[in-house]
Amino acid sequence: MLSSKKTLEKNALTIRYGIMKAISSNRGGHIGGSMDLADMLSVVYTDFIRVNPENPRDENRDFMIFSKGHAGPALYSALCFKGFFPPERLENLNKPNSLLPGHCDRNKVPGVDATTGSLGQGLSIACGAAHAAKIKGTDQRVYCVIGDGEAAEGQIWEAAQYAAHYELDNLIAFLDWNNKQIDGTVDEVMKLGDPVKKFEAFGWNAQLVTGTDVIGIQKAINSAVTCHSKKPVMIVLKTVKGQGAKCIMEMPNNHCIALTDELKEKVMSELDEQAEKLEMEVV
Amino acid sequence: MQLRYTGGKAEKEPLQVFNETMRELFEEDKRVVYLDADLMGSLKTAQLWKDYPKNVFNTGIQEANMIGVAAGMYLNGLKPYVHSFSPFASRRVFDQVFLSIGYAKKSIRIIGSDAGIMATNNGGTHMSFEDVAMMRTIPDACVIDASDPVMFGELLKLTKDRPGVTYIRTARRDLKDIYVPDEKFEIGKGKILREGSDVSLIASGIMVATCLEAAEKLAQIGINARVVDIITIKPIDKELVIDCAKTTNAIVVCENANVIGGLGSAVCDITAESCPVCVEKIGINDKYGCVGNEQFLREKYGLTVESIVEKAKKLIEKREAK
Ligand SMILES: Cc1ncc(C[n+]2csc(CCOP(=O)(O)OP(=O)(O)O)c2C)c(N)n1
Ligand SMILES: [Mg+2]
Secondary structure, X not given: OOOOHXXXXXXXXXXHHHHHHHHHHOOEEOOHHHHOOHHHHHXXXXXXXXXXXXXXXXXXXXXXXXXXXXXXXXXXXXXXXXXXXXXXXXXXXXXOOOOOOOOOOOOOOOOOOOXXXXXXXXXXXXXXXXXXHHXXXXXXXXXXXXXXXHHHOHHHHHHHHHHHHOOOOOEEEXXXXXXXXXXXXXXXXOOOOOHHHHHHHOOOEEEEEEOOOXXXXXXXXXXXXXXOOOOOEEEEEEOOOOOOOHHHHOOOXXXXXXXXXXXXXXXXXXXXXXXXXXXXXXX | OOEOOOOOEOOOOHHHHHHHHHHHHHHHOOOEEEEEOOOHHHHOOHHHHHHOOOOEEEXXXXXXXXXXXXXXXXXXXXXXXXXXXHHHHOHHHHHHHHHHHHHOOOEEEEEEEOOHXXXXXXXXXXXXXXXXXXXXXOOOOEEEEOOOHHHHHHHHHHOOOOOEEEEEEEOOOOOEOOEXXXXXXXXXXXXXXXXXXXXXXXXXXXXXXXXXXXXXXXXXXXXXXXXXXXXXXXXXXXXXXXXXXXXXXXXXXXEEEEOOXXXXXXXXXXXXXXXXXXXXXXXXXXXOOOOOOHHHHHHHHOOOHHHHHHHHHHHHXXXXXX
């Protein structure tokens, strides 16, 4: 059974609290592109992905390939929410001898499937894992997250072609369309155009969903997992970098920032307000 | 020679020097262009982008394309400088650099920032220990690890018209001042920063300042160390390496890169062929990177004053025992 809007919103908020726990333990980090994925992660990790925290490398698991590896804190927080490790571990972001490096690391953090950080490589890995499921004849699904700045990398489009050619309809990718990268907006730095049309032209089933619309995201994934269209699925998330915390969203540069005590307090009080509205107990 | 090394923080960060030097170059030669792949933010070159719209271009996150574009710009008369973090400016684009630039006999200057452990909290995915070895294998390439901001700026200028592949790796911040502002440099010429007859410390990049500090410590225990900044790892100053071997009969090589194929290997190639002496290599011992601050990473990989002092002492003992 699929979850209610309220449940999904609560879980998204839990994931945002976790992101804050991780990033504030390091007094800064990639906050913008982490926060804006919380809603999607809530939906995937509450309703869809088949993983087992007791056995993170279960042979028959679904995969999550975080191609935009700098959003490690978002994935780690979702994994923590799912029970892969206790919340205290989130407080170790980038600490010396870290068991929680800022960029996604499959050998350090249970539940992480791909080591990423050099942008552009994850969609290919997702293709390989999805193709392997077809070859083995399993019903495993592969989820993948790429950035809109990252979509400038040629390898993304090599993978897009591959996925369509091999009819990898067990591949569900998300594009975080926040129109921001390091040096400015994506429009200023390297225009992406309309990613829905682009992926359609590459032979994918592509659709646009508002990045905070948990029910919209749920519907999109549900239709992807129920209809076997012989096409890979691209869900373009129209997001605002930093979404979930106004004070971060409004910063012109919110890619990788220092988190002062003052800023941390501001974000936390915004999250607390949302918790109150959702009648959620904050721990 | 005159140095201004005090062990303290540099007057200017390398990223500031980069900005000032590129500005000078654009003014002096309108054919100079600078391409970046969405990491202008890290070098603080956004203003440069605004001020020189005919010289500065952002390719977005497309390192391989950036090298190809630079190759085409050279073909049509321009003089490209390109920047990304060192792993993305080297291993990610190696074939494009090798073929579209090197083999095709074009000319480029590649700036790889956050070299080696200086990627600190970006961690293993962003930490290049292999770039020196890779770039050294390209015929006629020039490979530089900046040890000080003045050197970095001067070599940016000096290589403007140099044919072939020029690869300059550097820290963006936290280099120490070593050279006086009007110091002159030459490709293929190392510098003796301190004289000594007991052992030579030959270094590149951030390890040069560390060697100067180690030489002080060694002096306190009666060991006189010669300190050499190799300046260009390739072409290497063969004469100077042979002179070190002959004069001190023992060499410690120090670098912020994998010991396989780096400066240490280059020095050993020369001594083995021309003047066999005892050599110790300090560098990354064939390991991957990880997150941490500079101090933590120096200790983890042994890039410290203490490890230089230890290796130098051992080397001298070994030599005396012979
Ligand atoms: C190959 C590569 N080039 C450059 C970088 C440096 N870098 C890290 S994040 C980033 C911007 C990413 O923008 P985007 O994909 O839009 O991510 P988001 O906005 O979701 O954070 C860049 C250039 C990198 N990690 N990998
Ligand atoms: Mg973006």
